[in-house]
Amino acid sequence: MSKTDVMRTRVAIIGAGPAGLLLSHLLDAEGIESVVLETRTREYVEARIRAGILEQSTVDLLTEVGLGARLAAEGDRHRGIYLQWPHERHHIDFVELTGRAVTVYGQTEVQKDLGRAREAAGQQIVYGVSETALHDVGTERPFVTYTDNDGRPARLDAEVVVGCDGSFGPSRAAVPEAARQTWQRAYPYSWLGVLAEVAPSTDELIYAWHPDGFALHSMRSASISRFYLQVPADTDIAAWSDQRIWDALAARLGHGQDGWRLNPGPLLEKSVLPMRSFVQQPMRSGRLFLAGDAAHIVPPTGAKGLNLAVADVALLAPALAALLLKGDPGPAEAYSAAALRRVWRCTHFSWWMTTMLHTGEDPFDTQLQLSQLKWVTSSEAGAKGLAENYAGLPIGF
Structure with a gap:
């Protein structure tokens, strides 16, 4: 032994x-x-x-304890995010609303x-x-x-x-x-996430509601983009070719809407993430x-x-x-x-x-979601609530 x-x-x-x-x-x-x-x-x-995405409090803490040098040099500070649904895109400015930002740093x-x-x-x-x-x-x-x-x-x-x-x-x-x-709660959908070797097509993250399902345009650097698509919970990644992914992203993120274009590129990684x-x-x-x-x-x-x-x-x-x-x-x-x-x-x-x-099959829920999105993007109180939570509350709040 x-x-x-x-x-x-x-x-x-x-x-x-x-x-x-x-x-x-x-x-x-x-x-x-x-x-x-x-x-x-x-x-x-x-x-x-x-x-x-690092909250303001996370960035502050890492900096205070001597771990902020590369974060400061390579992190990408973002003032806010975009919320989008078909034919509309609105910017939520966290800094203007709360004085706090987020930083893109993987x-x-x-x-x-x-x-x-x-x-x-x-x-x-x-x-x-x-x-x-x-x-x-x-x-x-x-x-x-x-x-x-x-x-x-x-x-x-x-x-x-x-x-x-x-x-x-x-x-x-x-x-x-x-x-x-x-x-616990298991959601009836997953995220299909991809890492793409292409410059971001946006300056800040886009959160998009779409009848076909949610989509998110994120990024990791000036040359690497991160995307997510809402898919059914039992999705087989093999059923999603690169072209199918780019087509779905283009549709859900509004390629061609008001002249905005989604730039495709080689996919480096694909995975399905349960929610x-x-x-x-x-x-x-x-x-x-x-x-x-x-x-x-x-x-x-x-x-x-x-x-x-x-x-x-x-x-x-x-x-x-x-x-x-x-x-x-x-x-x-x-x-x-x-x-x-x-x-x-x-x-x-x-x-x-x-x-x-995230969309479902109930048309009543669809109208509630669109109403909520319109309220958040038109009400300072609604936008500030989102901004306060997304940019992050103080660690000891």
Whole structure:
């Protein structure tokens, strides 16, 4: 039988996505040691395509903690978004309405910045682990067991365990069943997302309502565009040729409308993304804390997933510092309620954006959607509500 390797740290972090690495970075600034465990390889984690819109609060935090240099140089600051339906396109100016903007900067780039910062700090991140399991999280001596990438059993002892391991990791289920509540909604449609090697055809994102289904024109850089199409939930990606995708995008985004043109180009990546909402509470159980997708999932329409993860760990890091450095359990005990206040606000906003823009078969719903779009784009109060939520509320609101 193989001998189990044992490590010790103050905070064991499961998951090396943005939430896990940013938490490690914030704890390091407090003088608190952590070890991060990740099932995937570093190359996989840094290459996976995810969110691309950073709220003002996220940009401010990353800048404050020394992670803003490349973001400032390469990020694309946007004043707002366009809302569109056939024959109409309206601009919602976040800066004019709220004084806050958003920044287009892919999650892949945030991930790379965090990885380099953790590497420069000599932080231990163990990639390629398997069979991860949490133990004794209700005590003051929790630990994590796993198999390392050489197939050896290993154990990580800690004072606190933080689950940043998304929907399918073991942390969420480690909260005792009797103590947890969950809420979820599966939407009857998905997003077909494509990454295209072509300059954006717009200066800011276009959110388009169309009888054939929602479409979104986003971007990643001056030469890479990101597009999404509403498709049925059971869509087979093989049924969508490149030409079919471009034809659908052109129709839904209004190619030729008022002289606007959609420029096609080579597709680099295609995928189908299910749409769902999920919240689990509490986000703390004993010495286990949840952050990011381990505790909540939102449909991507409101651009909230990554920003919620950042807000979670921004609240959690000082709470753990108070617990581990001062022996003050108060902020740690308050973490779940504080985080969930923002989680539910963003869950509602994401649902609101999703249901306003995605079409169905009920003509009554169609008229409600168009009425809502017309109100949001003609009422300062309606536009300001969208702008405030999209550009992002303060982390500790």
